[in-house]
Amino acid sequence: MSYKNVWTLSEQEQGKLKEVSFELLKRGRALADKRKVELVAIVLGHNLDKDDLQKLIYFGADKVLVVDAPELEYFLTDPYVNVVTKLIENHKPEILIASATTTGRTVAPAVAIKVNTGLTADCTGLDIDDEGHLIQTRPAIGGNILATIKTPIHRPQMASVRPHSNQPLDIDKSRTGEIVYEEIDKELLKSRIKRIEFHENEEETGNIQDAEVIIAGGKGCKTEEKFKMIKEIATLMHGAVGGSREAVDLGWISYPHQIGLSGQTVSPHFYLVAGVSGAVQHLAGIKTAENIVAINNDSEAQIFQVADFGIQGDLNDILPVIINKLKERKEGK
């Protein structure tokens, strides 16, 4: 049997599909159309929401391949790696794309070894070349270069793409496709790792990955006290707080809020950034933000090159004016 079709690895939480599952379908649809093959969404979980599975078809999948078992209720390395490996062995997809989330970045590298193929992490671009190979583009060396990578011989060709680096397709309820449940040998669901508890993040500072508005600060804030102005603006604008690597290293904000190559990639509708010079590492994390406003002391700062609106000046003077204006508007309405 030869390798055929494009697969996306969906992700779920408590039976509901996560947004990244739909984002991946847009990438997958483009590849499947170019290869003139089917797009198959893979879902592992337990008590999966039927309407959500149907939505995968509305958002671009031709087929949904589901493995439903109590052991797959939430992500655990062993059963997830075993099941994805088994599905690949059974059906031989030509291309498998995963999201570069904590789950995707854990499952995919193990599966790649098991099925003996290459994997390219954190791709920003995926395409098909004239010979039908998957062309994978990714930033490397701290975002200093873009590397284009191929997996010439081994199959499937595997890649992960940054979450929220693209929107899903528009919903199309006229699309049809089949949802297939696959039985899996119980032996493959055994795990040497088990979950004892889960502590959800406090909502206070917001999850930056899904935020529409992000207010971020960096080293230029100088002190933790002044960084609080960033937090205040975020509260006033109902946004999440982000930080550069320096802000996180200085302890002004925790690591889950770090934006950039070694933190999170974000694509909010609005990104306000103050006191961040704009090292390539940081810029790589905000490329897909829709509207960027930057505030920095240095007119030569890199951050201004990617900003839609820039203010050069002392953030100690500028941020309080913004805060006041936001408060006025709030009271006015």
Added chain:
Amino acid sequence: MKIIVTIKQVPETGNVKMDPVTGTMKRDGVESIVNPLDLYAVEEAIRLKNEFGGEIIAITMGPPKADRALREVISMGCDSGILLSNKSFAGADTWSTSYVLAQAIKKLGEYDLILCGERATDGDTGQVGPGIATWLDITFTTYVSGVKEVKENSLVIERMVETGYEILEIENPSLLTVIKEINYPRLPSLRGKQKARKLDIPVWGPEEIDVENKNLGLKGSPTRVVRISKPKVSRNGELFVCKNDQDIENAVGKMFEFLESKEII
């Protein structure tokens, strides 16, 4: 506890050159450091050793001068180091790199734990740790932000994910990739530096470990870098320069007009 820590020597980013023929990095003339994220793995190993006893073996694959990276982590508190270095290893992708590291680890006998940094700052893949565990057929997890409890045959750990923290129990032997929330790496001690300077670091090639030649280096790698380019990011937005309060008032006013036009507020 017998702990193995994998480390990588990486270039100080910002000054990196690529080989246009192979698409791999030119390492000559660039200052090399221990991958900063590996230091958290080293620190966690030292803390576990200090509390529970045992030994720490650091292992790396790289050019001959990568022994300096091993000496640095030995000066922090690792007991010994092994350098995997050979021309046939060069140009390996994560598949081949994790294969060689796993085969070398097999030679070290029984162990309780393998610790890795979450990713290296040059390749940025985070794939070698999970790859090693898979070649060794041991269980693993990633993004570990804390070791909560050391039990007889398992560890209780905390793992950071997008929406919160998982508490997991993982059987020994296991491999963990750690993130910087886990600890603050210590600086090398004077005594450590003296020890590291004198210590003999064995260099292993394909002869010393049980490897299949077809799996080595660029030739053994499933992936190929076919092109390298410079990323471009530019939007050319308007820039308002503020020299006094009036400028600020004006610029912030314009900014709010911009926000309104984009339906942000």
